[in-house]
Amino acid sequence: MSNVGIMSMQRIANYGSFLQAYALKSMIEELGHTVQFVDYHVCPPVISDDSESSNRLTRMVKKGLETFRFHAPLSHKLAFISYKRNYASKYLPLLGITEEPNYNPTLDCMVIGSDEVFNCIQKNTNVGFSPELFGAGNNAGKVITYAASFGNTTIDKLRKYGKAEEIAGCLNDISAVSVRDANSGIVVQELTSREPVYHLDPVLAYDYFGKCDRIPEIHTNEKYLILYAYSGRITDAESDWIKSYAKRKGLKVYAIGGVQKCADRFVDCSPFEVLAYFKNAEEIITDTFHGSIFSVISQRPFTTIVRKSVGTGYGNEEKLTDLLNRLGLTDRMTFDVSEIERINQKIPDYTNVQSCLEEQRKRTKDYLAQNLAE
Known part of the structure; x- marks a missing residue:
């Protein structure tokens, strides 16, 4: 040992x-x-x-103030700040x-x-x-x-x-x-x-779903779509489209990981509860690496929005294209949010993914x- x-x-x-x-x-x-x-x-x-301070407290204050500039319900912003403030003490142990x-x-x-x-x-x-x-x-x-x-x-x-x-x-x-x-x-x-x-x-x-005993059962009285993205990265136009789409599908929008303009609810939960929420979601929209992975292991319909890198700006195209190519799921990617309806109406072939x-x-x-x- x-x-x-x-x-x-x-x-x-x-x-x-x-x-x-x-x-x-x-x-x-x-x-x-x-x-x-x-x-x-x-x-x-x-x-x-x-614009980036090396002082930890200054960075925290700046991030908190930045949250208030996002287009999202005030209650969601306050819940998000609380989630960030309490994260280390609740989950790192x-x-x-x-x-x-x-x-x-x-x-x-x-x-x-x-x-x-x-x-x-x-x-x-x-x-x-x-x-x-x-x-x-x-x-x-x-x-x-x-x-x-x-x-x-x-x-x-x-x-x-x-x-x-x-x-x-x-x-x-x-x-x-x-x-x-x-x-x-x-x-x-x-x-x-x-x-x-x-x-x-x-x-x-x-x-995770075969071995981890920390993932709880999640029960809701409504059907929902998960929007898993960092605060501020879903544009207003994308958010408006997602809100309209969810309404047509009869789904509530649950924002996890960040506040979103179109969300009906911001979910402050443990990392293990995140997986439970993904497992019970009707479908998922994400623009993150791990959001795509959570969708895959939960075996749910999902769309991954790809962002190009510009200069020293942070994009996700390289890592998401590589990830989904390795899993045979490149058809889940799009640069255009309006493609989500077409993509999510088809459940991925998780039999082949599971073999991989x-x-x-x-x-x-x-x-x-x-x-x-x-």
Whole structure:
């Protein structure tokens, strides 16, 4: 039995970040190892943005004020602020995470991933550029990655901002490199000449509905559609279309993860309740990576709205196209919200998806078992 650490995005107040962290922890524990989460020191971002403060309290206040600028019911905005404020105290203990950071513990092995742990060319001051996320300065016997992602960081951006050589050195010191998407694989190959292995995000690799006993039963007295998107990313025009569409279908709009202009209800719930709500939804509309994954494991009709990356702006086209292509579900994507009605009237072929998941889950187990062995 090994003492294993996971370095991920576990402190980010986000359902996807939580559920991927919980899933990876659970899969490693199933192999008989002890698991703890490891923190990294947040460093200044590579891309400077004068509008982004490095002070945590200032950022929280700014985010709270920003919420009031969104077009959404006031009660939803207040509920959303409360959800964000209480997130860490309510849910991080479920991962075994305390308020005190766990920096550089002594470990047999450290697993870096999943999530966008390698997405270092960005302006998010909550993460910044941290060499520790690439294995630097650790106190572990060895370091591996699992389904790590560079997100929107490409090989061209790494070279442009002068980080390619530093990251190449770190990656060469990692014992086994696993990535979750094609862009990340290309970056690893370009920098190290190593062929990484590809694995699915832990939320797909772990059988939540078959193994997790924390998912409750959710009962509502109305049929609903879930709109799972970050606050402010669904445009007013898209929101108006979704509201009209839901009314035609006789569905209420439940907003999860962000406030939305068209929502009848903002749902403040636990990460495990999120999966229960997805399981009981009539259909889902999302523009996020994990929203798409929650739809898949819940086996519900869904549409994923794809956003293009513009300059240093944050898009989702690369990761969503890669994810849905791997699952044989590219027909669930659209750039145009008016395509949702056509897409959601057809239930995906989840028989083929399930076969893919079963094969990939075995690959994940074999990879972790082999690389975590003492």
